Amino acid sequence: MKVRFADCVLDADTRTVRRGTATIHLSPKAFDFLTVLVEQRGRALSKVELLHRVWPDVFVSEASLARVVREIRAALGDAPHDAQIVRTVHGYGYAFAATLLADAPHGSSADRVRPTCWLTDRSRTFALTEGEHLIGREPAVTVWLDSPKVSRRHARIVVHDRRATIEDLDSKNGTFVRGVPLTAPVMLEPGDTIRIGPHTLIFRVSLALRVTETEADRPLCL
Numbered sequence: 001m002k003v004r005f006a007d008c009v010l011d012a013d014t015r016t017v018r019r020g021t022a023t024i025h026l027s028p029k030a031f032d033f034l035t036v037l038v039e040q041r042g043r044a045l046s047k048v049e050l051l052h053r054v055w056p057d058v059f060v061s062e063a064s065l066a067r068v069v070r071e072i073r074a075a076l077g078d079a080p081h082d083a084q085i086v087r088t089v090h091g092y093g094y095a096f097a098a099t100l101l102a103d104a105p106h107g108s109s110a111d112r113v114r115p116t117c118w119l120t121d122r123s124r125t126f127a128l129t130e131g132e133h134l135i136g137r138e139p140a141v142t143v144w145l146d147s148p149k150v151s152r153r154h155a156r157i158v159v160h161d162r163r164a165t166i167e168d169l170d171s172k173n174g175t176f177v178r179g180v181p182l183t184a185p186v187m188l189e190p191g192d193t194i195r196i197g198p199h200t201l202i203f204r205v206s207l208a209l210r211v212t213e214t215e216a217d218r219p220l221c222l
Contacts, residue, residue, distance in 0.1 A: 003038055005098035006085060008076055010038060017075070024075045029054055030068040037086065037096040042129060044087075044095035044140045069094065082123070092139035099125045116162050119143055119194070119201040126201075128164065133157045135196060136169075149173050149197030157188070164188045164203065173197055 001012040009018045012035050017024040026034065032054045037045065045053075047062050055064065069086055072078070078085040087097035099118065117128040126133075126143045133142035136154040145154070151171040158165050167185040168175040175182045176195040188194075194201040 001035075001039070004101040005038075006076070008085075010034065012038075019076060026075055027068070027071060029064070030071045030075075033065075033068045034072050034086075037094060038100075041096040041100060041127070042133065042142050044089040044093055044144065046093040046140075048093075050093060065094070084124075087144075089139040089144065095144075097124070099127050116206050117159055117164050117188075118204045119157075120204060121199060121201050128157060128159050130159050133159070134169075136171075143201070145196060145199045147197045147199065150199070154196055155182075155194075162205075166194065171196075 001010075003010050007020050008024075011017075015031055017026055017031070017034070033050065036050065036053050047065055050065055051060065051062070054068075069088075070080075072086055073080055073083065076085055080088075083097060085096070085098045087095045089095055116130070119126040119128065128142070134153055134156055135141060135143040135145065136152050137145060137147065137150045138152040141153065143157075151169070151173070153169050154171040155166055155168050155175045165185045165187050166175065166177060166182065168182040173196075177186050177188070177192055179193070179195070188203045190203065190205045192203040194203060
């Protein structure tokens with residue numbers, strides 16, 4: 001697995017991390033921790049699960065998690081107060097927060113994990129790969145919105161064949177697309193606004209997926 005995010009490249013096969021042109025040194029457990037987060041991108045991992053994955057068959061305290069997170073953030077330039085790579089899910093665990101910019105090609109399996117759509121707000125970007133993504137206040141969802149006006153499992157987006165639909169999950173305060181409350185699943189279009197509680201998200205699609213305009217497609221000016 002080889003992935004690119006922010007200004008970094010992680011290569012799990014060679015166990016290397018590069019930031020820009022420099023190779024970054026991470027301790028073995030910090031590298032394993034980051035690799036697990038990348039592999040499980042799209043969901044938050046509990047501290048218990050991370051301890052089991054990174055330190056199998058060895059008892060260590062949660063302080064070990066905090067230590068490797070500090071190491072990764074310092075090495076990758078990820079500010080703790082505004083984390084863009086390793087997000088702390090308070091009272092639960094951690095999640096990979098960066099947008100995945102590229103995966104090493106592995107045929108059709110790579111296509112399934114390469115994000116084709118995104119949700120953005122003023123400070124964050126949520127990558128949406130093929131499949132189902134939950135939006136809400138529950139820590140393990142793909143799009144985590146911290147507000148008492150957001151239900152724990154508020155809405156669901158399903159990405160299939162480079163298209164995305166959204167539906168409300170009987171939330172208390174509703175889900176609004178283009179200012180209209182959802183009463184049934186709706187197909188999203190690039191640039192659509194999604195309002196959930198106090199949060200406004202913008203739906204975006206990779207420019208590479210749009211059909212290239214040719215000279216013949218353009219209207220003639222007579």
